[in-house]
Amino acid sequence: MKRQIPKRPRQEPLIESILPEPSEPATDDGFIVGDAVVNVYQPRTELGRRLVELRRAHLLGGGKLLDWDEIEAEARERRGGVANA
Numbered sequence: 001m002k003r004q005i006p007k008r009p010r011q012e013p014l015i016e017s018i019l020p021e022p023s024e025p026a027t028d029d030g031f032i033v034g035d036a037v038v039n040v041y042q043p044r045t046e047l048g049r050r051l052v053e054l055r056r057a058h059l060l061g062g063g064k065l066l067d068w069d070e071i072e073a074e075a076r077e078r079r080g081g082v083a084n085a
Helices: 036-040 046-060 068-078
Strands: none
Touching: 036 046
């Protein structure tokens, strides 16, 4: 008889930031926007620098960062309500 391996429910990966939490509000110079990635992270490539600049501009323009549930909801909405298209 084959031995059955008990199945456990799949767990979501735990992702913790290694960046310090910012404590200062957004300023007009764009250097402090309340986001650790924008404030602290030092990208090594031109693409990384461009992505951080886009993130900074989005946050300074009043945009917000979405969590996974909000991303899935927006994708579903853009697909016309279809969940996994």
